[in-house]
Amino acid sequence: MSDQPEERSLWKRITNAIHSTEASKYLHGGEDGQRRSIFSGGYRSALKKDIVKSGPWRSVFARPYPQTPKDNSEIAITSFWLHLHPAFIRRETLKFGVTYGLGGLACGLFMVLAVTGIMEMFYYVPATDHAYKDMVDMQHVVSLGKILRNMHRWAAHAMVIIVSLHMLRVFLQKAYKAPRQLNWVVGVVLLCLTMMLSFTGYLLPWDQLAYWAITVGTNMAGSIPLIGPKVRYVLLGGPSVDQATLIRFFVLHVVVLPLAISMGMVYHFWRVRKDGFSGGK
């Protein structure tokens, strides 16, 4: 095509572009001049070639699908989505019995909690005269709302359990030893944040269970000598669990703590990469 003079007519340019695609060449026979069906396998692979060669596709997927061991090692470094992974990993570390996948599962549960939590926020209003009704509506009126709420609740419990088991695993394998001491500390902070996320979420349904669990919990903070009552007042935003408490716990639960734990997780993973996978060693 390049040896032909540039076509000035827009219509011609469009038809030329179409005729120069692999799919079009395939259909109109190319060199042997035979016409072929759009339902053949060859047409599909020609179309695939066109899509993979197109500008928008290449802007998203800068490299072709990895085929060789070299591609496999490079994609972990060049792909944004995979760059937290090392290029290579010890075969030993991949065995299920080494990590039980607990850290990864905790991260997966956090992602599930983020997605289901955001979906719950479309229906939930953090007001004392509204919150409980929204919960009942979510159970009985909202399509699949009950499943959404169940998933968020059970994933939250599961995350506390999985994070605790992850910590136990790391202790028993002595994976907190040099050079990983700092990452153990970050892990303890992440465990605390997980519990605080779960605890602040506990109040939001505004049912009897929520109200009295938070009352019991914050009464403990109130027993600190000298500053206890002040601490409790700051937590509750008043003398007792009320609207001020609900909005405080809501903001902590959906903004402050998720941001904090996300940053902590990213740092935790980054340190795992820098210190190397322990893999039981």
Add this chain to the structure above:
Amino acid sequence: MASVPPGNNPKEKEYGLLGFIEGHPSNLPDPDADRVSSYPHLVAREFLAFGLMLATLLVVSFLFDAPLEELANPAKTPNPAKAPWYFLSLQEMLHYAPPFISGVFIPGLLVVVMCTIPYWRGRMVLMPITFLLAAIILPLLDGIVWAMLHSVAPGFADATRSYGFPTFIMLIVAAFALGKLLLSPYFDDEARVERLRTKLFLTFVGIVFVLVMIGQFFRGPEWRWVWPWQ
């Protein structure tokens, strides 16, 4: 000259910075270990694990409903009012020890000791674990010591009950005992210390687990002992 890529012409070979460094160009503990590429070996496992977890979560969510009790009512205190299950070990201790000890001092000590576990060296590794255990066990004994104090000076005992002074006195005594213990030649054997540390940590985990279980399944009105089938 331009036709030959720089790296392929031996006379014009370009060196990266790592080419001038002595030793292996990585800080990996064992550069010669048997390694595979993360993609697809690790990534595929991650996707599989996530898929299985999501499927399990969906099945559980279809089978079991999240609890939702009646509307919050400040005038109607449920009996017992239980904290979330992961705080039940603290609430169980609240039954034995004053609130400051069981609700503030022990959780705070737990976090500090947990954070410092990797930094304790040699025989000192026993310290944080022993602190953890002492923090759980001593408050349980607090009630007995307080009762003795109460028989001597009831006014003082009542006035200072919520601060849990008996626990602090016992902690100081325990720290001295621990100091004596740590001087023993028993702890010169590093491997033995490691095993002991693991045992102590597991004992701590076991105590927390038992306290959570008791709080969840064996406590009824007035925090009285109730069998699950009652």
